Amino acid sequence: MGKPIFGLFLGAVLGVLDGSTAWFSAPEVRPQILSIVFFSMIKGLVAGVLIGVFAKKVRSLPLGILFGLAVGAFFAYLIAMQPNEQGGHYYWEIMLPGSILGMIVGYATQKHGAGGGAPAMGS
């Protein structure tokens, strides 16, 4: 599996898991949970492809993680910009975990997936 495809799948799966946590962290949004999970998956999927493409071109674990952080934060920001029904925003709640997930995808796409990358060893 190529790195972009691997990034796509991993980003989508993590997006679904991350979106689902809103059920517990923000009970007031439970009625919209399906659309939250859907948009979170799309966000993870697009970010995952971009991070995967980066990993294919740049073979550096630190740069891969840094790029993942930037992309994860940016897409999370796009989502957090949408106000909720009360007109409020969940910047921290969405951006902080989104950035970490971006880093995880950045790490994983450097280590795994066909098309080169950092040497296969942990840390």
Add this chain to the structure above:
Amino acid sequence: MTLSDVTLEHLRAVAGEPDADGRYEIVDEIARGGMGTVYRARDRELGREVALKVSLQPGNEAGLEERLLREARVLARLEHPGLVPVHDVGTLPDGRLFYAMKRVRGSRLDHHFAAEPSIPARLRTFERICETVACAHAHGVIHRDLKPENVMVGAFGEVLVLDWGVARLRDDGVAAAPGPVDEAPAPGRTAHGTVLGTPGYMAPEQARGDVEGTDERADVYALGAILYFLLTDAAPPPDGSAGSPRRRNPAVPRPLDSICTRALAAEAGQRYPTVQTLAADVSAFLSGRPVAAHREGPIEWASRQASRYRTPLLLIAAYLVMRAALLFWPR
């Protein structure tokens, strides 16, 4: 009139210096080994600096010239970045045999690591030594005198394995006769009796003079002894009882201890069968993979996984901590 010690020393050195009239101009002495003296010299024809290894005395009484020639031939036969290229072989006007080779700039393995405590850095150098020896084995050459003094580390970390004078070539049958060590070598010097090698680094079968039973696994033993040295900063005991390096340095990780102990097994059949398998185990250790020579317990397994996957585990932990914090954060 009495001559001072310094003057005497100088006269001795000049008397031993090869005749400089020929192609090579001697610059100074680099080192004196059991087989010959290594000089820094200038090749007048090609205008470059070389190293000249000159036999200790003319004539071949102690078989030294044969060893020197064998060494030059072995080096010429093998081509590897870990071996010094030989340029020329000849006889000096005073009758002594010499060969000219590339001059290596660097330090001996034992000196090089005096100020480098990092085990991974030492192991990476060890892997390169193994690569060079494995290449020699692939060409039917067994070194038989591997020790830290015979390995040089260059300025860019390149590794060169020296002193192939007692090497055994599998297909020409050149070998030492069986028998006990009949001449005790000076510390760190190669014995020039019927048994060739250095106590502490010599496999038991080689020390017994069992020529037929001495094969590639004798080099595996010597590499195990070099690994022991790299892990403990001490030469293995000369009686062949090196055993576990952890007994000398408790900081040695258990898998490395097992690798070393297996390479140093008294029975050749208990050692790694080839240098490649030894090197593969060292690489496995370096990259956090399981080591063939070591059966790990569940705690060791967990700590190896934790250090191997440190970054992703930290990232996942950070995510979970953040999620938990957001869950309980008062809003």
